[in-house]
Amino acid sequence: MTTNPQVETVSTGADKAKLVAAGLLVVGAVVAFYLLGRQDLWLRVGALLLILAAAVALFFTSENGKQLIAFGRDSVREVKKVVWPTRKEAVQMTAYVFAFVVVMALFLWLTDKTLEWVLYDLILGWKR
Missing domain, CATH: 1.10.287 (Helix Hairpins)
Structure with a gap:
């Protein structure tokens, strides 16, 4: 060392x-x-x-x-x-990032709506 x-x-x-x-x-x-x-x-x-x-x-x-x-x-x-990526590699990585963002957004939205339903409708009994 x-x-x-x-x-x-x-x-x-x-x-x-x-x-x-x-x-x-x-x-x-x-x-x-x-x-x-x-x-x-x-x-x-x-x-x-x-x-x-x-x-x-x-x-x-x-x-x-x-x-x-x-x-x-x-x-x-x-x-x-x-060593810079080729155009094809850059486009592929960008597509992966966008796909991950969409999947994560859907997951967070689903989690939010599930928690909202559990807290407000089942536990507190608030009806909209």
Whole structure:
């Protein structure tokens, strides 16, 4: 049995500064959007998108951003390993699920009506 070693990431001061700067850029983008309220909409949206792009670029230069990119690459690699069902298999499994749902619905409806009849008509004697 193998044990996976615990991986600890150590954030440097530069990484923390990059994350704080990226956060401040996001806040600055929203502030700039509202400060340019008297300008044309295209200018406001352009400034917002430009500053947000700078924040994203700064985030991806930090260690957390690099880990996020690595996670995305690993996810794509894993998805490529998946053996996807054929169309026939997918249709068959979908039909099985629908059939099971119908059978279960009928069973629950029958159980409900039986309990209703036993409780209200036989035990309590309520007639509708």
